[in-house]
Amino acid sequence: MGVGLASLIHVGGGARVYKSDGCGTIIKMDDFGKLDLFTGATDMGQGSDTVMAQIAAEELGLQVEDIHVIHSDTDVCPWDVGAHASRTTFVAGNAALGAAKKLKARILEMGAKQLERPLEKLVLAERCVIDRDDSQKRIEIGKLLRKAHFSHGGQMLMAEYFYDPSNENMGKDFKGNMSMTYTFGTHGVRVKVDEETGKVKILKYVATHDVGKAINPLLLEGQVYGGVMMGIGYALSEQVILEKGENMNPNFRDYKMLTAKDVFPIEAPVLETYDEAGPYGAKGIGEPGCVPTAPAVANAIYDAVGVRIKDLPITPEKILAAIREKKGLNPCGQEMGQEDTGECVIEE
Amino acid sequence: MSGLSSVGKRIPKIDAVDKATGRAQYIQDLKLPGMLYGKILYSKFPHARIAKIDASKARALPGVRAVITGEDIPEIKMGVYKDNRPLKAGKVRSYRDEVAAVAATDPQIAQEALNLIEVIYEPLPGIYDPEEAMREGAPLVHEEHKSNVLKMPWKLHYGDVEAARKEAAHVVEDRFSTTWVTHCCMGTSGAVAEFDPANNLTVYTNTQIPSLAQKDFLGALKAMGISDRRVRVIKPCIGGGFGSKLDTYAYEYIAILLSYYTRRPVKVDFDRTEEFIATSTRQPTITRISQGCDENGKLLFRDISMILDNGAYTSWGATTPSVMMMPITTLYRVPNVRYEAKCVYTNNTYSQAMRGYGNPQATFAIESSMDMLAEKAGIDLIEFRRINANQSGDVSTQDLRITTCGLEGCMIPSKQNLNGISPKRKAWASD
Numbered sequence: 001m002g003v004g005l006a007s008l009i010h011v012g013g014g015a016r017v018y019k020s021d022g023c024g025t026i027i028k029m030d031d032f033g034k035l036d037l038f039t040g041a042t043d044m045g046q047g048s049d050t051v052m053a054q055i056a057a058e059e060l061g062l063q064v065e066d067i068h069v070i071h072s073d074t075d076v077c078p079w080d081v082g083a084h085a086s087r088t089t090f091v092a093g094n095a096a097l098g099a100a101k102k103l104k105a106r107i108l109e110m111g112a113k114q115l116e117r118p119l120e121k122l123v124l125a126e127r128c129v130i131d132r133d134d135s136q137k138r139i140e141i142g143k144l145l146r147k148a149h150f151s152h153g154g155q156m157l158m159a160e161y162f163y164d165p166s167n168e169n170m171g172k173d174f175k176g177n178m179s180m181t182y183t184f185g186t187h188g189v190r191v192k193v194d195e196e197t198g199k200v201k202i203l204k205y206v207a208t209h210d211v212g213k214a215i216n217p218l219l220l221e222g223q224v225y226g227g228v229m230m231g232i233g234y235a236l237s238e239q240v241i242l243e244k245g246e247n248m249n250p251n252f253r254d255y256k257m258l259t260a261k262d263v264f265p266i267e268a269p270v271l272e273t274y275d276e277a278g279p280y281g282a283k284g285i286g287e288p289g290c291v292p293t294a295p296a297v298a299n300a301i302y303d304a305v306g307v308r309i310k311d312l313p314i315t316p317e318k319i320l321a322a323i324r325e326k327k328g329l330n331p332c333g334q335e336m337g338q339e340d341t342g343e344c345v346i347e348e
Numbered sequence: 349m350s351g352l353s354s355v356g357k358r359i360p361k362i363d364a365v366d367k368a369t370g371r372a373q374y375i376q377d378l379k380l381p382g383m384l385y386g387k388i389l390y391s392k393f394p395h396a397r398i399a400k401i402d403a404s405k406a407r408a409l410p411g412v413r414a415v416i417t418g419e420d421i422p423e424i425k426m427g428v429y430k431d432n433r434p435l436k437a438g439k440v441r442s443y444r445d446e447v448a449a450v451a452a453t454d455p456q457i458a459q460e461a462l463n464l465i466e467v468i469y470e471p472l473p474g475i476y477d478p479e480e481a482m483r484e485g486a487p488l489v490h491e492e493h494k495s496n497v498l499k500m501p502w503k504l505h506y507g508d509v510e511a512a513r514k515e516a517a518h519v520v521e522d523r524f525s526t527t528w529v530t531h532c533c534m535g536t537s538g539a540v541a542e543f544d545p546a547n548n549l550t551v552y553t554n555t556q557i558p559s560l561a562q563k564d565f566l567g568a569l570k571a572m573g574i575s576d577r578r579v580r581v582i583k584p585c586i587g588g589g590f591g592s593k594l595d596t597y598a599y600e601y602i603a604i605l606l607s608y609y610t611r612r613p614v615k616v617d618f619d620r621t622e623e624f625i626a627t628s629t630r631q632p633t634i635t636r637i638s639q640g641c642d643e644n645g646k647l648l649f650r651d652i653s654m655i656l657d658n659g660a661y662t663s664w665g666a667t668t669p670s671v672m673m674m675p676i677t678t679l680y681r682v683p684n685v686r687y688e689a690k691c692v693y694t695n696n697t698y699s700q701a702m703r704g705y706g707n708p709q710a711t712f713a714i715e716s717s718m719d720m721l722a723e724k725a726g727i728d729l730i731e732f733r734r735i736n737a738n739q740s741g742d743v744s745t746q747d748l749r750i751t752t753c754g755l756e757g758c759m760i761p762s763k764q765n766l767n768g769i770s771p772k773r774k775a776w777a778s779d
Contacts, residue, residue: 005762006715009679044586047361057354074562074581082557174504175747184755188762208761210754218358240528245394245695250624257532269761273752280355287704295715312526
């Protein structure tokens, strides 16, 4: 048994690697108080559509199910540099927030007229414009919009916002603040190593991240769990085997990705430092789950059996050979100098 | 923040039910009227001249609507370094090199047609180890580059590493290496391309970069002699990206070309074997690292040199050193830092972006070495990291501005929940 840990820093507030690190959002509200949100962001399973909906719903006093997120089409959606650098919650989130704020200002203005209350007394909540002092005094946002739409000189509620963070391209000397904020974290792991076989069992994994603010703790944990599993695969088992350039294992039988049956207990505590630049204080968390995983495991293996493997993946063969070498044996467990060289072949 | 009603809540993904029930439409589900199926013929050698391609038998097969080779198509340049083409002409540089492509009315016919394409290769000596590829006289992957080492500027030195090394009470030095791994997205790659009668192009593709892909595809149209036309990129549901879809790829351009020549929508999509063989990996690295600290455990310097196996062509993988610079200069406070990375052409598969973008490779070396240094200095592993932890308000040597930093706090759960990480490493050396 052994324990090990490793920490990480990663970009958490966009990354200016292209001329623009921006993302646009367009929102429009229909006559019934429902919102279409057109984002440049790309949801590829990580859940960014949900996060965009949460941010817009929060700002406009709506429910998440009131928001339809459309991210699928360059003819319809604004520009975005891409789903990379753990930037979507931060950059696309700020773009969605900016557009929602613009709409919110107009709704409040309309509500102030309708309710005959000063603007600063009003809030958006429960799909209504509500008087802060007298919550009975309220008007449904949909109703308010219908009044504005179906009247002389009618108007609809639409807004756009393009958010391009003020992070910097790196200069010639590679100096420059490439991200608006940085995500930090520490991963700790407890392992059991079988000294007879070199096999590693992960007993427990604790991956703690400073995420600024967890917009959606459920999806955030999903990102961390997935990242950790990917990172453990990287640490222990995954490798594309190329022999003179030829892929020898192009299938899931021979390429050892971890599966659901390999899952071990993972904890993903969150530290909320609330970063001013982030939407509701959030930093990006897309990639960090798999960043310090391999060294945390390598350090734990060293703690367990006293051998340090410096070449990924850390397969049982490598561990066993190192344990035997430490005992003065060859990789097949024979005394040095007495081995029958013809019979000692370990292939990975 | 208080009184939040949506933000901060454990809300399930809004598309979860669609995905769980099969309602979600992926590229594999897409079928347009009159759509043809494209298939790609890959190289049989890792490095060879293409002496001759005879596609006449394939073209004669009923159901085949187009067969294209590198010689037939306009020169479309792809990738970060523009050193790649959708179909290779003259020579192949890796097993995944696309040599020819077929569009047919049925995927089986397209596959059959591939088998009828005759390619005569003249094999060339290959190079598979980046360190060997750097040696004088090694076979050149791209002759016009004169060297296998890419002309990329990855080199920095902040402070004075050599002076700090002399000052250091404890120094460790080692070599770490990593190999190829791949994204293993549940959804395999694929694209459908379609031209309207006015030559406006629509590409359905599971890309992570719709706007940059639009720009790349406009570039392809230009190379094809089509100017002033629109490109529309439509993303179906994407079954995972992890960086794999951060570039545009040969299969997308092949779908575009086949669609252009046949005037029909053309789909190219990968099966799992093709996904393993013909998509890009994380870049393998060889890292030499030394770090030193004073007698109190304060880090004085970090010195890293790295070799990256670029493979035969250049995608974003070659730019990962720009992100590696972040942990190298700024994971913990380090006053003196030196870093140099060389990306080297080989006849292996070429690398791309993958979750972490170089950071996992760099952090593997840094954090393994941190452990070794703590042990050498006789300092508790967590205490050593705490001494050197970044703090809110720090500006690192690379000018990264740390606005908020919870690193020290992040160490606590590991310490508590793992029932106390060993207070001091057992002295293995004396075992």
